[in-house]
Amino acid sequence: MRQLEAVIFDLDGVITDSAHFHYLAWKKLAADIDIEIDEAFNETLKGISRMDSLDLILAKGGRENDFTLEQKEELAAKKNAHYVELLKDLSPADILPGIKPLLDAIRAANLKIALASVSKNAPMVLAALDLTDSFDYLADAAKITHSKPDPEIFLVAAAGLGVEPANAVGIEDAQAGVDAIKSAGMKAIGVGTGLVGTDELVSDTSKLTLAMIQKVFQI
Numbered sequence: 001m002r003q004l005e006a007v008i009f010d011l012d013g014v015i016t017d018s019a020h021f022h023y024l025a026w027k028k029l030a031a032d033i034d035i036e037i038d039e040a041f042n043e044t045l046k047g048i049s050r051m052d053s054l055d056l057i058l059a060k061g062g063r064e065n066d067f068t069l070e071q072k073e074e075l076a077a078k079k080n081a082h083y084v085e086l087l088k089d090l091s092p093a094d095i096l097p098g099i100k101p102l103l104d105a106i107r108a109a110n111l112k113i114a115l116a117s118v119s120k121n122a123p124m125v126l127a128a129l130d131l132t133d134s135f136d137y138l139a140d141a142a143k144i145t146h147s148k149p150d151p152e153i154f155l156v157a158a159a160g161l162g163v164e165p166a167n168a169v170g171i172e173d174a175q176a177g178v179d180a181i182k183s184a185g186m187k188a189i190g191v192g193t194g195l196v197g198t199d200e201l202v203s204d205t206s207k208l209t210l211a212m213i214q215k216v217f218q219i
């Protein structure tokens with residue numbers, strides 16, 4: 001019988017608003033190589049790995065054949081330097097509304113908590129938010145071979161917790177992430193607008209509660 005055992009969270013845009021910093025960092029990098037990106041295009045980058053995001057940006061600017069692999073690695077490193085610079089003042093005050101009490105309530109209910117972020121900066125971001133100890137398991141983005149919408153990172157997170165995917169609920173702000181959760185065989189809660197295929201969609205993180213997660217699991 002299915003039983004709710006774990007909640008698996010995305011990071012960027014769910015735990016903190018770092019999704020916006022990824023956007024600003026990519027926008028700056030893209031401008032350096034004469035490619036303009038806007039927030040609508042940025043939606044297609046959410047949940048996508050660093051190198052895959054760069055490939056999408058180069059394709060958008062018609063520059064997919066203009067750089068060697070080495071040059072692309074330099075561009076990706078430059079974007080990451082912009083991103084890390086934007087994160088330098090990150091503190092627990094930047095945890096999105098409702099998230100800390102939600103993590104505490106999930107733990108108090110003896111359910112497990114994992115992080116499924118394809119960001120290699122995830123451990124540093126969680127540490128800056130003082131949330132590392134709130135998680136039982138962090139899926140290692142460096143070991144993931146397919147970024148979202150592939151289910152790999154959610155399956156790795158469930159396996160790391162020792163729970164069946166069907167006994168977990170995933171929470172995401174990106175369409176690629178919602179698709180990854182559903183492909184992993186979990187119930188999906190979306191945060192934001194315009195996401196399709198969720199089992200429940202809330203406008204912002206303050207609307208997330210343990211009771212709601214339990215209800216979604218029963219759907």
Ligand code: BG6
Binds near residue numbers: 048053080
């Ligand atoms: C995801 C973000 O969480 O991590 C993407 O939604 C980002 O925008 C990806 O590109 C990879 O992050 P990083 O920190 O490894 O460049």
Ligand code: MG
Binds near residue numbers: 013014172174177
């Ligand atoms: Mg996200």
